[in-house]
Amino acid sequence: MIELQESKSREHGFRLFGINDPQQGILHVVPPELGLTQPGSLMVGADSHTSTHGAFGALAFGIGASETRHVLTTQTLWQRRPGNFRIRIDGTLPFGCTAKDLILKVIAQIGAAGAVGYAIEYCGDTINRLSMEERMTVCNMSIEAGGRAGMIAPDQTVFDYLIGRQFSPEGALWDRAIEHWSSLTSDDEARFDKEAVVDASSVAPMVTWGTSPEHAAPITETTPDPADASTREQKADVEAALAYMDLAPGQPLDTIAVDHVFIGSCTNGRIEDLRAAAEVAKLGQARVTTWVVPGSQTVKQQAENEGLHRVFEDAGFQWRDPGCSLCTAINGDELAQGQRCASTSNRNFRGRQGKGSRTHLVSPSMAAAAAITGNLTDVRNLKGGA
Amino acid sequence: MDAFTSLKAVAVPFDERNLDTNQLCPTRFNKIPVSDPDYQRILFNNQRFAEDGSEHSDFILNQTPYRNSGILVADENFGCGSSRESAVYALLAFGIRCVIAPSFGDIFFSNATKNGLLPVQLSADTCDALRQLLHDSPGREMAIDLEQQTVTGPDGSRHQFDLHATLKYRLLNGLDDVGVTRQYSQSILDFEREHHAAMPWLFTQSETAK
Numbered sequence: 001m002i003e004l005q006e007s008k009s010r011e012h013g014f015r016l017f018g019i020n021d022p023q024q025g026i027l028h029v030v031p032p033e034l035g036l037t038q039p040g041s042l043m044v045g046a047d048s049h050t051s052t053h054g055a056f057g058a059l060a061f062g063i064g065a066s067e068t069r070h071v072l073t074t075q076t077l078w079q080r081r082p083g084n085f086r087i088r089i090d091g092t093l094p095f096g097c098t099a100k101d102l103i104l105k106v107i108a109q110i111g112a113a114g115a116v117g118y119a120i121e122y123c124g125d126t127i128n129r130l131s132m133e134e135r136m137t138v139c140n141m142s143i144e145a146g147g148r149a150g151m152i153a154p155d156q157t158v159f160d161y162l163i164g165r166q167f168s169p170e171g172a173l174w175d176r177a178i179e180h181w182s183s184l185t186s187d188d189e190a191r192f193d194k195e196a197v198v199d200a201s202s203v204a205p206m207v208t209w210g211t212s213p214e215h216a217a218p219i220t221e222t223t224p225d226p227a228d229a230s231t232r233e234q235k236a237d238v239e240a241a242l243a244y245m246d247l248a249p250g251q252p253l254d255t256i257a258v259d260h261v262f263i264g265s266c267t268n269g270r271i272e273d274l275r276a277a278a279e280v281a282k283l284g285q286a287r288v289t290t291w292v293v294p295g296s297q298t299v300k301q302q303a304e305n306e307g308l309h310r311v312f313e314d315a316g317f318q319w320r321d322p323g324c325s326l327c328t329a330i331n332g333d334e335l336a337q338g339q340r341c342a343s344t345s346n347r348n349f350r351g352r353q354g355k356g357s358r359t360h361l362v363s364p365s366m367a368a369a370a371a372i373t374g375n376l377t378d379v380r381n382l383k384g385g386a
Numbered sequence: 387m388d389a390f391t392s393l394k395a396v397a398v399p400f401d402e403r404n405l406d407t408n409q410l411c412p413t414r415f416n417k418i419p420v421s422d423p424d425y426q427r428i429l430f431n432n433q434r435f436a437e438d439g440s441e442h443s444d445f446i447l448n449q450t451p452y453r454n455s456g457i458l459v460a461d462e463n464f465g466c467g468s469s470r471e472s473a474v475y476a477l478l479a480f481g482i483r484c485v486i487a488p489s490f491g492d493i494f495f496s497n498a499t500k501n502g503l504l505p506v507q508l509s510a511d512t513c514d515a516l517r518q519l520l521h522d523s524p525g526r527e528m529a530i531d532l533e534q535q536t537v538t539g540p541d542g543s544r545h546q547f548d549l550h551a552t553l554k555y556r557l558l559n560g561l562d563d564v565g566v567t568r569q570y571s572q573s574i575l576d577f578e579r580e581h582h583a584a585m586p587w588l589f590t591q592s593e594t595a596k
Binding site: 064 | 401402403404406408409412413414417432461462463466467468469470471474489490491492493496497500501550552563564567568570571574578585586587588
């Protein structure tokens with residue numbers, strides 16, 4: 001398959017960032033690093049997390065194999081215009097809380113089907129203050145709320161990130177691009193088909209307890225009790241999820257022991273994520289098998305330049321090669337039947353990390369906290385604070 | 387792709403909300419070619435089969451009345467998650483030609499229509515009622531008429547569904563998108579010329595940086 005990809009790319013004049021390329025990495029990590037992801041562009045990828053690129057004000061969404069063939073053949077796609085869904089997020093994220101906790105809260109609030117048929121625009125002062133990497137984490141998980149695309153209006157944070165990157169415009173073209181990009185904001189009087197408001201100041205470090213990203217709750221809470229469900233469907237949903245996850249109703253989330261920790265993926269495999277995990281790794285030693293998988297060769301190199309790999313290795317974390325790895329149980333990187341993993345990835349679906357595996361989605365610092373305690377743990381208690 | 391006109395087949399109920407494409411096709415099967423004679427075994431593989439390949443007898447598709455299912459009646463957000471088209475191929479390989487649900491994952495919906503798998507959207511209440519009927523008398527048939535845009539339930543109840551006229555036309559005629567799009571070649575070229583002039587930075591850098 002790899003050889004075919006290489007020969008076909010050569011034949012058709014595509015630039016391939018292949019397996020031995022020094023800039024190889026995950027589809028949603030590499031193009032932003034290279035300056036290929038630009039505001040106002042239309043991007044599609046044969047992967048549902050293509051929504052990540054919306055962090056730059058690009059309209060970006062995942063497509064299947066037939067649609068990919070159609071794009072390669074005709075440079076076009078047949079699409080129905082999605083509804084517009086504005087999610088406004090204001091307030092200051094509390095100590096110990098990250099963009100990952102924020103988007104898990106959004107998904108818990110609107111549901112895994114909350115944005116089906118919509119393209120999301122995230123706005124508000126919390127969003128405006130996020131770094132590009134944090135914005136990518138938010139937009140990345142739009143699809144976990146059912147939204148094929150999720151985007152943020154381009155601003156100075158985007159321009160500062162893009163300037164000087166390999167494929168970014170230069171000179172006079174940069175000025176023209178900035179002029180265009182600056183115009184890509186929603187009008188004040190713009191009407192949306194659906195709206196939601198989220199208070200960032202009420203976010204706590206989140207973990208998922210079930211088998212859908214909407215099964216997310218603050219680490220300080222307990223697993224739900226099916227008896228409290230308001231409908232028959234909800235009761236069945238909670239029962240099935242708890243049964244698969246081998247958890248009891250009303251179990252405190254910070255008492256759940258894990259077998260494995262995974263830090264990486266297109267959601268949380270960037271340099272800021274690794275820095276956050278390393279800060280916590282410094283506080284102890286891994287009690288369970290812990291993998292750190294950078295999102296790209298570039299991230300790996302940068303982390304090594306900063307000495308992060310030493311921090312991880314000193315704490316007994318495994319420093320591995322870039323790729324999707326355990327997020328989707330690919331190329332043999334998978335959990336054994338029944339194993340439980342604290343994971344910075346994006347999907348806690350049944351069997352996502354290997355047949356019979358159990359996944360708890362968390363932020364990078366929460367994952368590192370789970371690594372050094374062997375439990376899902378409130379990272380704020382380790383870091384001292386609230 | 388195969389045209390879809392009408393279908394009368396055994397219908398199988400799946401009550402789970404947010405049934406994701408990882409269940410329809412676990413990741414490890416993504417690289418299996420569709421031509422594989424055992425392709426249908428990919429569908430719900432983790433739940434249908436034990437390690438040794440034997441069937442889990444309690445899984446619904448392993449129960450006698452449902453082995454020949456051609457229609458699947460689901461709940462909200464069916465096919466959410468990964469964009470893998472193998473989820474659609476696996477359903478088709480098993481013999482499912484139509485999925486009925488209150489809503490679908492957007493990418494799954496597109497993938498289905500490109501392969502002659504008909505996604506039918508009916509209200510949550512209607513889907514609930516249909517699934518209940520199917521649970522009450524396993525192995526009952528349902529019917530789909532795409533021309534009339536109707537679903538006939540196991541109790542003979544008729545339900546009208548919406549489908550975009552373009553999609554309907556292509557499904558009814560088994561038309562390939564690429565062939566249709568090629569009729570617009572000149573418009574596409576015109577657009578590309580304008581786009582190139584309006585946003586030259588998208589092109590010059592990528593050309594010189596090779």
